[in-house]
Amino acid sequence: MRDFVLEIAVLGLIGWEISLSYSGEKLQADNFATEKKLLTDLSTNTSTTATNLATLQTTTDLMKQSAEKQLEATKAIVAASTKSAKAAEASSKTAVEALHISERPYLNVDATLSTPLKAGEKLKFTAIVTNTGKSTAMDMVCMMRSSVAPSQMSLETIHEQAFSAPVSGRLSQGSLAANGGHAETIWESSIPVTDDVISSIKNKDITIYVFGQVVYSDLVGPVHQHHTHICAYYDPDRNGLMLCESFQKID
Numbered sequence: 001m002r003d004f005v006l007e008i009a010v011l012g013l014i015g016w017e018i019s020l021s022y023s024g025e026k027l028q029a030d031n032f033a034t035e036k037k038l039l040t041d042l043s044t045n046t047s048t049t050a051t052n053l054a055t056l057q058t059t060t061d062l063m064k065q066s067a068e069k070q071l072e073a074t075k076a077i078v079a080a081s082t083k084s085a086k087a088a089e090a091s092s093k094t095a096v097e098a099l100h101i102s103e104r105p106y107l108n109v110d111a112t113l114s115t116p117l118k119a120g121e122k123l124k125f126t127a128i129v130t131n132t133g134k135s136t137a138m139d140m141v142c143m144m145r146s147s148v149a150p151s152q153m154s155l156e157t158i159h160e161q162a163f164s165a166p167v168s169g170r171l172s173q174g175s176l177a178a179n180g181g182h183a184e185t186i187w188e189s190s191i192p193v194t195d196d197v198i199s200s201i202k203n204k205d206i207t208i209y210v211f212g213q214v215v216y217s218d219l220v221g222p223v224h225q226h227h228t229h230i231c232a233y234y235d236p237d238r239n240g241l242m243l244c245e246s247f248q249k250i251d
Contacts (some may be wrong), residue, residue, distance in 0.1 A: 100220050103134045103220045104133055104134070104135060105133035105135050105178060105226075107130070107131055107214050108129070108130050108132055108250075109127055109128070109130075109212045109230045110127070111125060111126070111212060111232050112126050112127075112240070112241060113125060113208070113234060113241055114126045114186070117193065117198045117201065118193075119192075119198055120193075120194075121192050121193070122189045122192050123189035123208065124189075125144065125146055125186070125188065126186050127184070127186075127210075128182055128184050129142050129171070129176065129182060129183050129214055130180065130182040131177060131179070131180065131181040133179075133218075134178050134179065135178050135219065136175050136177055136181070136218075136219070137175060137176040137181075137216040138216060138217045138219060139174065139215075139216060139217045140183070140214065141171070141215045141216070142173075142212065142214045143163075143212065143214075144171075144185055144210065144212045145162035145165065145210070146162070146187070146208065146209065147161060147165075148201075148206055149207060150205070150206050150207075151204055151205055155244060155246060158209055159209075159247060162211050166190070171183055171185035176216070201234065201236060202236045208233065209231065209232070209244075210230075210232045211229075212229070213227065213229050214227065214228040214229075215227055216228075226250075226251055227250075228249070228250050229247055229250075231243070231246065231248060232244060
């Protein structure tokens with residue numbers, strides 16, 4: 001009887017162990033399934049994250065390209081605006097300069113030998129300053145010089161000596177009207193001429209020169225100062241003053 005009970009107990013223990021083994025396998029299978037599901041979800045999430053990152057990178061690249069295009073477009077607009085502004089400024093400056101050139105005063109000087117050459121008398125000259133421009137010449141000063149010099153002497157030297165000598169003819173006038181306004185200055189040589197001088201002039205061994213410089217301002221736009229320079233010499237063949245090849249300038 002006792003042995004039978006022990007056998008029954010042993011069989012019960014064996015059955016219980018078998019039951020525990022089945023329970024452990026089932027629990028292990030459930031845990032494996034859970035782990036598999038977790039790993040699958042993790043793989044899916046990782047793939048989704050990678051896809052999202054790739055999409056984000058693509059979007060970022062597109063945004064960068066768009067920003068670069070916008071920057072280039074902005075630069076082009078700025079360059080075009082700058083070019084347009086410079087063109088407008090240049091056009092405005094040209095228009096102002098054209099207006100100034102058209103409307104400013106211009107002073108011309110016409111010098112003459114007033115009397116015939118006569119021994120024992122001084123040479124007499126007349127200079128007429130005329131405004132041929134469309135506006136008034138302001139603060140005008142006209143300075144005239146005359147000289148009798150050897151014909152072979154350089155014109156530069158004669159001009160320098162003439163303007164280093166005492167004033168022979170000077171006209172100062174506050175303004176000179178436009179469109180034909182004129183002023184006159186008269187002067188004479190420092191000493192009378194002799195027969196020998198007159199003979200040398202007619203033989204072209206010595207020459208009579210007249211130099212003039214006129215300084216004036218205009219009021220067209222900003223105040224500008226202008227100058228008129230003239231040079232003339234006496235031609236005995238024509239019995240009058242002719243213009244030199246140099247020292248002629250109007251600015």
